Amino acid sequence: MTTSKDVEKVLSEMRDNTIAQLWLKNDIVKMQLAVSYDECSDDLDGDYMSLYDHVEYHIDNAKELNMPVK
Numbered sequence: 581m582t583t584s585k586d587v588e589k590v591l592s593e594m595r596d597n598t599i600a601q602l603w604l605k606n607d608i609v610k611m612q613l614a615v616s617y618d619e620c621s622d623d624l625d626g627d628y629m630s631l632y633d634h635v636e637y638h639i640d641n642a643k644e645l646n647m648p649v650k
Contacts, residue, residue, distance in 0.1 A: 581614075581618060582614040582615075584610035584611045587611075587631070590635045591603055591610070592604060593632070594635075594639070600635075603639075606648065609647065609648065616634075616638075617631055
């Protein structure tokens with residue numbers, strides 16, 4: 581099970597990304613990312629992208645996914 585701490589670690593690695601730094605302070609977003617990662621992994625029987633790639637995808641598509649960007 582992916583935790584918000586796992587997501588926090590990934591976000592903290594993205595030091596130059598303003599959205600990542602914003603999400604680093606948002607516990608709800610971190611939990612949403614953790615849950616969505618687990619759901620996608622389960623749906624694809626574990627054959628899914630890395631957590632880093634999952635978070636990066638959500639950052640790159642934040643507006644389309646209705647994720648906070650400000």
